Amino acid sequence: MxxxxxxxxxxxxxxxxxxxxxxxxxxxxxxxxxxxxxxxxxxxxxxxxxxxxxxxxxxxxxxxxxxxxxxxxxxxxxxxxxxxxxxxxxxxxxxxxxxxxxxxxxxxxxxxxxxxxxxxxxxxxxxxxxxxxxxxxxxxxxxxxxxxxxxxxxxxxxxxxxxxxxxxxxxxxxxxxxxxHLFDNRYGTGQSTWDGIMRNTNLTVCGKTVVVAGYGWCGKGVAMRARGLGARVIVTEVNPIAANEALMDGFQVMPMIEAARYGDFFITVTGCKDVIRGEHYAVMKDGAILANAGHFDVEINKPELLALSRSHRVARRNIEEFVLEDGRRIYLLAEGRLVNIAAADGxxxxxxxxxxxxxxxxxxxxxxxxxxxxxxxxxxxxxxxxxxxxxxxxxxGVAIDTLTDEQERYLASWRH
Missing domain, CATH: 3.40.50.1480 (Adenosylhomocysteinase-like)
Known part of the structure; x- marks a missing residue:
């Protein structure tokens, strides 16, 4: 061995x-x-x-x-x-x-x-x-x-x-x-992220406001599943093309500083750092829940959240509670690591x-x-x-069509 x-x-x-x-x-x-x-x-x-x-x-x-x-x-x-x-x-x-x-x-x-x-x-x-x-x-x-x-x-x-x-x-x-990316990032991340959130919080998603940061293939999946669970969905983006796509898919789009006031759940899926930070914590609702589905635990700025808090404790397995100076509570799942794999089965x-x-x-x-x-x-x-x-x-057990020889010649030629 x-x-x-x-x-x-x-x-x-x-x-x-x-x-x-x-x-x-x-x-x-x-x-x-x-x-x-x-x-x-x-x-x-x-x-x-x-x-x-x-x-x-x-x-x-x-x-x-x-x-x-x-x-x-x-x-x-x-x-x-x-x-x-x-x-x-x-x-x-x-x-x-x-x-x-x-x-x-x-x-x-x-x-x-x-x-x-x-x-x-x-x-x-x-x-x-x-x-x-x-x-x-x-x-x-x-x-x-x-x-x-x-x-x-x-x-x-x-x-x-x-x-x-x-x-x-x-x-x-x-x-x-x-x-x-068409399947893993969209359908895999979409399902497993909500699996991680729901099994650890034991809370409803329907009727809540979900803020999804990033509308790449992973963000698309998370937003799609949130809507399927009955949530109102807001998307934040830095890419104008992705932002337009989110709008045409039927989601609200706004900067994080505005979305931070409305969200019940926040999910970061960007691959960047400090997507959620001090200025956003300052305006969040009491009881806001933060989760990350990007690779590294830097998308949600944990040091700033801790610095703004008067107390910090483990509220439940995979859930940390941060109580801000004014008494508002913000909850962080899975230490800000990948919630779908650190707090679920991926x-x-x-x-x-x-x-x-x-x-x-x-x-x-x-x-x-x-x-x-x-x-x-x-x-x-x-x-x-x-x-x-x-x-x-x-x-x-699924079969699909194949091109005939004539169809292949047609597609390969500019003379038809």
């Missing part, structure tokens, strides 16, 4: 139940796994993974392992790691370095432990693993063939690295693949089936083209995107 650092190996049986459940609901990955087991594309390769370490992620690690890889994994968020899943995965021969609620020091230690395996391929979520490779572990860069990035936040960091000429190997922007298995299929196939693509790709942020290939979509339809 490889080295692992986990909280309790005795939790393995409970973790296996979770992993087995999602495996039964991830038909695309199951088909890819069968193909990988026959072809063994990763034989002799070392793969490092930094993702939210819960059951769907564990199954992705097992699929890559089934392709012949030696896999090492750590969590991309201290609160999203599930200790039973870690134990269940470690029991299957994967190097696991993660504990729920780990300190910042432990988090960085686990990143280093994963990189100690000298990976040839990486999967990242938010960019921490790639950042460490380019700063504290540069001696490993010559061995890395490439990697794949899961999130908008991570891709923003990668593009900044590329613009400065700092990126040392190709990274596939899995988040930008159609089978990722996206549904069928949604992550699409995303993680892109991850697995993108690693295969990088390996097939080793040494031939530029050190840039690369798109998911259309071939991979369409294959994943086709496998999804096949698993559902």
């Amino acid at each position: 490889p080295e692992s650092i986990i909280r309790d190996p005795g939790l393995a049986s409970a973790g296996r139940l979770k992993i087995d459940w999602v495996r039964n609901n991830m038909p695309i990955l199951n088909e890819i796994r069968r193909e990988f087991e026959e072809r063994r594309p990763f034989a002799g390769q070392r793969v490092a993974i930094c993702l939210h370490l819960e059951a769907k992620t564990a199954y992705l690690a097992e699929v890559i392992q089934a392709g012949g890889a030696e896999v090492a994994i750590c969590g991309s968020n201290p609160l999203s790691t599930q200790d039973d899943v870690c134990a269940g995965l470690a029991g299957k021969g994967v190097n696991v370095y993660a504990r729920h609620g780990c300190t910042d020091e432990e988090y960085n230690f686990f990143l280093h432990k994963v990189l100690d395996t000298r990976p040839r391929l990486v999967i990242d979520d938010g960019g921490d693993l790639v950042h460490l490779l380019h700063t504290g572990r540069r001696e490993l860069l010559p061995e890395v063939i490439g990697g794949a990035e899961e999130t908008t936040t991570g891709i923003l960091r990668l593009k900044a690295m590329e613009a400065e000429g700092a990126l040392a190997f190709p990274m596939v922007a899995v988040n930008n693949g159609d089978c990722k 996206h549904p298995a069928e949604i992550m089936d699409l995303t993680f299929a892109l991850q697995a196939l993108s690693l295969d693509y990088l390996l097939k083209n080793a040494g031939q790709l530029p050190a840039r942020v690369l798109p998911v290939t259309e071939e991979i995107d369409r294959l994943v979509a086709t496998l999804r339809l096949r698993s559902l």
Whole structure:
């Protein structure tokens, strides 16, 4: 059994139940796994993974392992790691370095432990693993063939690295693949964010005012589900195109300083920092509830909220209460971390089936083209995107039309 650092190996049986459940609901990955087991594309390769370490992620690690890889994994968020899943995965021969609620020091230690395996391929979520490779572990860069990035936040960091000429190997922007952002970001984030909010607050959403900060694909999903639950929805944006889209989708649009007066629930989904800050706390209602569904815990300014408060306590599991000087109470969910994964189980298995299929196939693509790709942020290939979509339809028993030869000639010609 490889080295692992986990909280309790005795939790393995409970973790296996979770992993087995999602495996039964991830038909695309199951088909890819069968193909990988026959072809063994990763034989002799070392793969490092930094993702939210819960059951769907564990199954992705097992699929890559089934392709012949030696896999090492750590969590991309201290609160999203599930200790039973870690134990269940470690029991299957994967190097696991993660504990729920780990300190910042432990988090960085686990990143280093994963990189100690000298990976040839990486999967990242938010960019921490790639950042460490380019700063504290540069001696490993010559061995890395490439990697794949899961999130908008991570891709923003990668593009900044590329613009400065700092990126040392190709990274596939899995988040930008159609089978990722159109489904994972919109339907996955939309459902799982409200799952996290509702299971922890045990409050109604209908009749309330929900403020959604950011109208990208994740924000669209959160706003759509809020309306479906019976809420009035306000969208805040900095992008005029996205703001117009929100208006045409039937939502109110206004600056956060105005929306702050009306909101009962606030959900940040921007990838930026200080989206909600001191000036907004000053005008919020008593009992306002704040949640973040962006990658890092910087979208809601916690230090400013604490500084404005006369008292602070844990009001309920995953809920902190801040009492302001005038007696108003503001509640923060999951320490301002990803509410859908730090305070719930993350996206549904069928949604992550699409995303993680892109991850697995993108690693295969990088390996097939080793040494031939530029050190840039690369798109998911259309071939991979369409294959994943086709496998999804096949698993559902859904057939679609195909073009006739005459239709293909018509579409390819300008003379008709």
